[in-house]
Amino acid sequence: MNPYREQEIVEILNSNEPEILNSLLQAAHNTRIKQLGKEVYLRGLIEFSNYCPRNCLYCGLRKSNEKIHRYRLDEEIIIELAMMAYNMGFQSIALQSGEIDSQEQVDFLAAIVEKIILSSKQRSHQSLGVTLSVGELSYQQYLQLWQAGAHRYLLRIETSDPVLFKKIHPPSQLYDRRLECLDALKDIGYQVGTGIMVGLPGQSNEQLAQDLTFFQKRDIDMLGLGPYIPHSDTPLARVPDRHERDVFTLTLKMLALARLAMPDINMVASTALQSINPLGLRWGLMAGANIIMPVLTPEEKRSDYSLYDNKEQKSMEEITAEVEAGGFKLGYWKWGDSPHYFQRREELKQG
Ligand code: SAH
Numbered sequence: 001m002n003p004y005r006e007q008e009i010v011e012i013l014n015s016n017e018p019e020i021l022n023s024l025l026q027a028a029h030n031t032r033i034k035q036l037g038k039e040v041y042l043r044g045l046i047e048f049s050n051y052c053p054r055n056c057l058y059c060g061l062r063k064s065n066e067k068i069h070r071y072r073l074d075e076e077i078i079i080e081l082a083m084m085a086y087n088m089g090f091q092s093i094a095l096q097s098g099e100i101d102s103q104e105q106v107d108f109l110a111a112i113v114e115k116i117i118l119s120s121k122q123r124s125h126q127s128l129g130v131t132l133s134v135g136e137l138s139y140q141q142y143l144q145l146w147q148a149g150a151h152r153y154l155l156r157i158e159t160s161d162p163v164l165f166k167k168i169h170p171p172s173q174l175y176d177r178r179l180e181c182l183d184a185l186k187d188i189g190y191q192v193g194t195g196i197m198v199g200l201p202g203q204s205n206e207q208l209a210q211d212l213t214f215f216q217k218r219d220i221d222m223l224g225l226g227p228y229i230p231h232s233d234t235p236l237a238r239v240p241d242r243h244e245r246d247v248f249t250l251t252l253k254m255l256a257l258a259r260l261a262m263p264d265i266n267m268v269a270s271t272a273l274q275s276i277n278p279l280g281l282r283w284g285l286m287a288g289a290n291i292i293m294p295v296l297t298p299e300e301k302r303s304d305y306s307l308y309d310n311k312e313q314k315s316m317e318e319i320t321a322e323v324e325a326g327g328f329k330l331g332y333w334k335w336g337d338s339p340h341y342f343q344r345r346e347e348l349k350q351g
């Protein structure tokens with residue numbers, strides 16, 4: 001239940017009053033502690049390829065960006081990284097890449113997911129949890145990856161406004177297609193995550209308020225919401241934003257409002273949030289986020305996975321210090337699934 005109506009949300013987003021921000025963050029924090037406790041769950045992020053056939057106007061991995069060096073990690077390396085995460089006490093990994101555009105690549109990924117789950121099961125009764133974020137696929141392909149053992153999927157809507165969506169994507173990339181994908185993922189049984197970028201050129205606070213309504217209507221299990229950060233080799237970086245705004249604070253407000261509206265979902269303190277403010281991780285958690293995704297991609301490939309400029313990469317020591325400084329606790333050896341998912345599935349069973 002959303003405690004605020006859309007108009008009240010717009011007023012909160014418009015406000016520059018420190019008291020409004022502070023009481024919003026405090027309320028979100030209280031809700032989070034009550035619903036989910038102090039634990040912060042880890043998803044080891046493996047960015048296994050930066051090839052992408054898409055041309056999203058905001059993203060450095062877009063096909064037309066010829067300046068980046070493209071890479072694809074080998075199967076053995078991906079499995080090695082996953083097992084490294086497992087040995088570090090991470091119970092989950094997230095495999096992310098540019099969009100996968102061939103059946104061959106889906107087969108490759110499905111085989112890797114199977115092997116990771118098998119290897120981790122040999123060591124303990126609970127295997128590694130696998131989250132995927134590889135773009136728009138067919139129903140059959142999502143099903144194949146689910147049957148291979150993946151159980152969470154992240155596909156951001158980027159903005160719930162179809163008009164703004166059209167402005168930040170080429171004509172071949174359709175809003176409705178993305179909705180179909182989100183439907184397919186839910187139908188198959190995945191824990192479904194979506195999200196948006198905050199501070200896109202031309203994005204209004206009314207649109208952001210509608211994004212929150214969109215998440216609720218879609219009954220999502222996980223939220224990935226972060227600031228938009230221009231990438232200098234993309235068309236959107238050349239589009240001026242007429243709104244003068246503090247995107248960091250705006251993102252914190254959106255996280256806090258999302259936590260209040262959806263108390264039991266999993267919410268990520270995104271790398272993008274950490275990239276625009278040195279205290280982004282701590283503040284993200286204080287605004288209600290309960291998931292972090294430490295980057296495990298090999299050091300020498302990280303700069304090639306450049307979704308946006310100046311991506312921040314924190315070490316595990318820095319992450320631990322930030323989490324503890326905020327009064328939170330890292331949830332090692334636990335899957336940390338979205339409680340909302342189980343409640344939703346239970347309701348589905350009861351009809
Ligand atoms: N190709 C997959 C996964 C990789 S992109 C996909 O598109 O779903 C993952 C996310 O990075 C995107 O959903 C987008 O929200 C985010 N992203 C891309 N470019 C960005 C930018 N310039 N600033 C902030 N986030 C960005």
Ligand code: SF4
Binds near residue numbers: 055
């Ligand atoms: Fe490709 Fe994803 Fe970037 Fe779009 S956002 S260009 S699909 S990597």
